[in-house]
Amino acid sequence: MYITITPQKLGSTFSQSAADYVEYLEKENQNLEIEDMEHFFNQDGEKLNTQEVVRDIDANTSKLKKVEPKFYAITVSPSQYELRKLQNHSLDLKTYTREIMKDYAASFNREINGKAISVRDIKYYAKIEHQRTFKGTDVQVRENQPYATRILKCKDEIQKIKRGEIIGDVSKLEKKIARLEREAPHQLNGKRITQGMLKAGNQSHIHIIVSRKDMSNSYSLSPGSKYKSSEVEFNGKLVKRGFDRDAFFNRAEQSFDRLFKYERNFMETYEARKQFIKDPKIYFSVLLGLPANEKAMAFKMLRERGVPMIPAIPVNKAQLALKVFNKLKRGIDTAISSGSIGV
Structure with a gap:
């Protein structure tokens, strides 16, 4: 489970409205029949129209400054293993959204x-998507880029030859392009992976737009708060403040496991990923000390995420050679990279 919480983009080139983001989330509905479309929903509502979403988010911004985000975007991306536990991806992910x-x-x-924050205080709208495309930051696109650059250079030379600007062999250049296309390290269905290409397999995930202000438009609720969980004296009174991101990520995992009876592997847990960032050596020692079945599954998951595996990894953590450790670490760094807030 990968969850990111990203503040609204602000600045002279970005709109203060949620309209652009809402429009972006409508991209999958283009060219679909009405019955196949995914619509916005919230805790109680279904099939909410985009105009309502934009209007409600944009109007719920009382006393917020232009330099403050008016909403946050939460993206929830279940793994292929987690998605296999769902009976109906759209309905089950809606149920899960309302729980998290x-x-x-x-x-x-x-x-x-005087009452703790509840979901009734949160103004949000969510949408399920079933497709993902490769981005320029994805490792597959980045590692294919040298080939893409050479292919582009060949195509440019072909155009110059056809225009009579240079002398050359078009047939030879076309063969070179074909060879570079085949040699690119990352392929999908026999084609070089490029930015914008649809990813294979089940890619269902959740997008949630959460207003910065509460339902009454009176209180600011920021998940990006630098305060984790504390109290501060204000006008002679102790006031609670903060958002516990660790608690949220852990609760989100537990809710999924409870709803869908999912048995989570150590490698899939937020606590494990956090441990990897904090102290990779301890992470690997715990990984290697798992029961045989769970350890085998953990390494299977790592291999499927493109993490380089070293044959005969030593069982004793003291035998973990620095070269082996660093190679594994680089691979997992890429595998668990995430958004601006959270992992």
């Missing part, structure tokens, strides 16, 4: 009118 928004609310160390 309770987890989101519970992760605020805040009170409204």
Whole structure:
């Protein structure tokens, strides 16, 4: 489970409205029949139209400055293993969304009118998507880029030859292009992976737009708060503040496991990924000390994520050679890279 929480992009080149982001989330509905479309929903509503979403998010910004985000974008991406536990991806992910928004609310160390924050205080709209495309930052696109550059150079030379600007052998250049296309390290269905290409397999995931202000438009609820969970004295009173991201990510995993009876491997847990970032040596020692079946599954998952595997990895953590460790670390760094807030 990969969850990212990203603040609204602000600045002179970005709109203060949620309209552009909402329009972006409508991209999959283009050219689909009405019955096949995915619509926005929230805790109680279904098939909400985009105009309503934009209007409600844009209007819920009382006392926020231009330099403050008006909403946050949460992306929830279940793994292929997690998705296999779902019976109906659209319906099950909607159920899951409504559950984790309770987890989101519970992760605020805040009170409204003397009561803890609940999902009824959160203004949000969500949408399920079933496709993903390769981005320029994906490792497959980046590692294919040298080949793409050479292919582009060959195509440019072909055009110059056809225009009579240079002398050359078009047939030879076309054969070179074909060879470079085949030699690119990352392929999908026999084609070189490029930016914008659809990813294979089940890619269902969730996008959630969460207003910065609460449902009453009176209280600011920021998941990007630098305060994890604390109290501060304000006008002579102790006031709770902060958002516990660790608690949210852990609760989100637990909710999925409870709803769909999913048995989570150590490698899939947020705590494991956090341990890897904090102390990779401990991460690997725990990984190597797992029961045989769980360890085998963990390494199978790592291989499927493109992490380089070294034959005969030593069982004793003291035998972990630095060269082996660094190669594994580089691979996992790429595999678990994430958004601006969270992992």
